[in-house]
Amino acid sequence: MGWGKKLATAMLSVLFLFAFVQAVGGYLIGQLSSFQNTGPVLEPQVEEKVVRQMVLQLEPMTYYTFQLGAYEEAVEGQSRINELAQMGYRVCVSQGPPFQLWLGCLGKEPSVADLPETVRDGSRDIFVKKLILNEAAFRFSAEDGQLMEQVSTLLSSYDVVLKHSLKMFQDYRYDACSEENWSEMIQQLMEELELIQQKGTALLSDAASDPMASSILDLMTVTAEYEESLQLISEKKSDKVVLLAQSCLLELIEQYHSFIRDESDQKIDS
Numbered sequence: 001m002g003w004g005k006k007l008a009t010a011m012l013s014v015l016f017l018f019a020f021v022q023a024v025g026g027y028l029i030g031q032l033s034s035f036q037n038t039g040p041v042l043e044p045q046v047e048e049k050v051v052r053q054m055v056l057q058l059e060p061m062t063y064y065t066f067q068l069g070a071y072e073e074a075v076e077g078q079s080r081i082n083e084l085a086q087m088g089y090r091v092c093v094s095q096g097p098p099f100q101l102w103l104g105c106l107g108k109e110p111s112v113a114d115l116p117e118t119v120r121d122g123s124r125d126i127f128v129k130k131l132i133l134n135e136a137a138f139r140f141s142a143e144d145g146q147l148m149e150q151v152s153t154l155l156s157s158y159d160v161v162l163k164h165s166l167k168m169f170q171d172y173r174y175d176a177c178s179e180e181n182w183s184e185m186i187q188q189l190m191e192e193l194e195l196i197q198q199k200g201t202a203l204l205s206d207a208a209s210d211p212m213a214s215s216i217l218d219l220m221t222v223t224a225e226y227e228e229s230l231q232l233i234s235e236k237k238s239d240k241v242v243l244l245a246q247s248c249l250l251e252l253i254e255q256y257h258s259f260i261r262d263e264s265d266q267k268i269d270s
Helices: 003-036 075-084 117-121 143-166 180-206 207-236 239-263
Strands: 053-056 061-071 100-105 128-135 140-141
Touching: 053 143, 061 075, 061 143, 075 100, 100 239, 117 180, 128 143, 140 143, 143 180, 143 207, 143 239, 180 207, 207 239
Parallel strands: none
Antiparallel strands: 053 140, 061 100, 061 128
16 A cells, blocks of 8 residues: 555544544533533422420419418428417428428418418418419420310319319408308309319320329329318318318419429420
8 A cells, every 4th residue: 555545544544533532522521511500419308397286375363372481491391380280270382492381372362460370470481472373384286186175174174163262262261251152152163173073084084195194193182182171161160171271272273283384295395
């Protein structure tokens, strides 16, 4: 083969290779461009679970008690409790320290001077303390709607009893009301308390209420004690049994508030 033909063949080979590279290079560039134009890669969306919150906020009401002292040491406070018990008075003790001793539960603000002298003389720093019924709301998830509807109905019934009790107890002295008025008010409360016992028993029979069964039983136990103290007013007709019933009412209110705090859904943000 002559040099002319060899040179022509070589030039054709170079042209062919150049055309092939251009073609392949254009394809690759085109492919890369198509990838680049797709935009940023999005992270997969994580679906957030939305928890619907239900709130039962019953209307607050002020009430009053006599605070007979506050003690840093439980032993010292117990000594005073024993003294009052020997005189026939039952006092309530706040969670402490300090441990506050309370006597009486009234819907109307009283005067310290109204207390028996024997109670006033042995008490230190005695004054009238204002408290709030329904200080906290009951919160729960809407997913537990059926059970919580029963619980809310029970708490609403307690709210009625507690407010009627505070309206009845405007004074700690038995002669502040006539015997007929005492009889009528106590009878009404007994009927309302019987309804509460029925609702509480029905709630406990529901297996769904098992996680809060202990709290319900505690509440119903204190309720039964209050019911018994109301019966004593009709039987004994004295100032001391009125104060006893008021102490039982204080304990019932505290147990009612404890139930609301403990059984509210803590997983739901307020």
